[in-house]
Amino acid sequence: RTRGMTVAAFGRRKGGSPLVCLTAYTTPMARLLDPHCDMLLVGDSLGMVIYGLPSTVPVTLEMMIAHGAAVVRGAASALVVVDMPFGSYQESPAQAFRNAARLMAETGCAAVKLEGGAVMAETIAFLVTRGVPVLAHIGLQPQSVNTYGGYGARGKVEDEAERILADARAVAEAGAFAVVVEGVVEPLAQRITDAVPIPTIGIGASAACDGQILVSDDAFGIFADFTPRFVKRFADLASVIDAAAKAYAEEVRARRFPGKEHVYQPAAAPAAPQGG
Ligand code: KIV
Ligand code: NA
Numbered sequence: 380r381t382r383g384m385t386v387a388a389f390g391r392r393k394g395g396s397p398l399v400c401l402t403a404y405t406t407p408m409a410r411l412l413d414p415h416c417d418m419l420l421v422g423d424s425l426g427m428v429i430y431g432l433p434s435t436v437p438v439t440l441e442m443m444i445a446h447g448a449a450v451v452r453g454a455a456s457a458l459v460v461v462d463m464p465f466g467s468y469q470e471s472p473a474q475a476f477r478n479a480a481r482l483m484a485e486t487g488c489a490a491v492k493l494e495g496g497a498v499m500a501e502t503i504a505f506l507v508t509r510g511v512p513v514l515a516h517i518g519l520q521p522q523s524v525n526t527y528g529g530y531g532a533r534g535k536v537e538d539e540a541e542r543i544l545a546d547a548r549a550v551a552e553a554g555a556f557a558v559v560v561e562g563v564v565e566p567l568a569q570r571i572t573d574a575v576p577i578p579t580i581g582i583g584a585s586a587a588c589d590g591q592i593l594v595s596d597d598a599f600g601i602f603a604d605f606t607p608r609f610v611k612r613f614a615d616l617a618s619v620i621d622a623a624a625k626a627y628a629e630e631v632r633a634r635r636f637p638g639k640e641h642v643y644q645p646a647a648a649p650a651a652p653q654g655g
Contacts, residue, residue: 383456383457384417384456384457384458385458385489386458386489387556389417389418389557389578390556390557390577390578392589392590393577393578393589394589397588397590398418398578398580398591399415399417399418400418400419400420400580400592401416401419401420401592401593402420402422402424402425402592402594402595402596403420403421403453404421404422404425404428404429404446404450405449405450405453406450408453408595409450409451409452409453409454410453410454410455413453413456413457417457418457418458418460418580418590419454419457420461420462420514421443421446421450421459421462422594423438423443423462423521423522425442425443425446426442427602427605428594428601428602429596434521434524434525435465435521435522435524436465436522437465438464439464440463440467440481442464443462443464443482443486444482444485446461447461447482447487447488448485448487450486451486451487459486459487459488459489460489460490460491461486461488461490463475463478463479464522465522468499471502472502472506473505475493476506476509476511479491479506479511480511483511489512490513490514491511491512491513492513492514492515492516492559493513493515493516494516494517494520494522494523495515495516495517495520496543496545496546496547496549497546497549497550499515499550501553503553503554503555504553504554507553507554508554512556513553514555514556514558514559514580515555515558516559516561517546517547517550517558517561518534518560518561518562518584519533519562520561532562532563532583533563533564533567534563535564540566540567540570543563543567544571547560547571547579548574551575551576555577557578557580557590558571558578558580559579559580560572560580560581560582560584560588561582561583561584562582562583563583563584568581568588569587572588572589583607583609584609597610597612598611598613599612599614599616600613600614600615600618601617601620
C-alpha cells in the first residue's frame with residue numbers, strides 16, 4: 380500500500396517544520412489521529428494505558444503485533460512505527476532482527492523503535508543494513524526503570540548529559556532515521572538536536588527538538604494514573620466518558636432508554652390477496 384509519509388521523507392524534515400507525532404493503539408483512534416500526524420507510534424506505553432500494567436516491562440511481542448496491525452489498518456498517510464517490547468531485542472542483533480521482522484511482516488508497519496543509545500548502536504546498524512528502519516529512543520528509557528530506578532529527568536548533571544549526547548551521536552551514526560529524546564533538560568535537548576543530522580522527537584524534552592510526541596491517552600485526558608510534568612491536557616475525555624456513562628445509567632434505570640426509535644418491530648401483516 381502507498382502511504383503519504385515515508386521514512387526517507389520523515390528524515391528530510393530535520394530542521395524544518397516540526398514533526399507531529401502521537402501514540403495510537405487501536406484502529407478508530409488511528410483513523411482520528413492520522414489526518415493530523417506525521418507519525419503514529421504504537422508505543423509499549425500500551426502496557427500502562429491499555430492493559431493496566433505497572434510498567435512497560437511486561438509488554439509482549441504478541442501485544443505489540445495485535446495493536447500494531449490495528450493501527451496500520453486505521454492509518455492512511457502517517458508513518459506507523461511499532462515499539463519493540465522489553466526482552467525482544469536486547470539479547471543480540473540476531474534476536475532483534477528476528478522479532479523486528481515479525482513486527483514488520485505481521486503488522487505492515489514502516490519501522491520499529493527500540494530503547495538504548497551507544498549500547499544498541501550495533502543492533503541498530505544490523506537492522507538498518509538488513510531492511511528494518513529504526514527509530515531510536517534515548518534519555519529516559521522506561522524499559523530500564525528497574526535498573527535506573529525511576530522516571531525522573533535525565534541530563535541534569537554534565538557527565539550524564541555528555542553520555543546522552545554520545546548516545547544520540549551513536550544511534551545517528553548507526554543509521555537510525557530519527558531519535559526520540561525523552562525526559563531530558565532543555566539545554567541538552569538543544570545540544571542533541573544541533574549535534575545530529577536526524578530529526579529529534581521530543582517528549583519532555585522542550586521545543587528545541589525537531590518534533591514532538593505525547594502518549595495520546597495522557598494528552599486527551601483518558602489516562603490519569605500518573606501524569607508527568609511534560610504532559611499537556613489537550614482534552615478531558617475522562618469527564619466526557621464519565622458523563623456519557625452516567626446519562627446511560629440514568630436512562631436505563633428510568634426505562635427511558637431504549638426508546639421507540641431504537642426498537643425493532645415485527646414485519647407488517649401481509650396485504651390481503653386481491654379478489655378476481
Ligand atoms: O511507548 C511510548 O508511548 C513511547 C513514546 C512516549 C515515545 O515510547
Ligand atoms: Na515506548
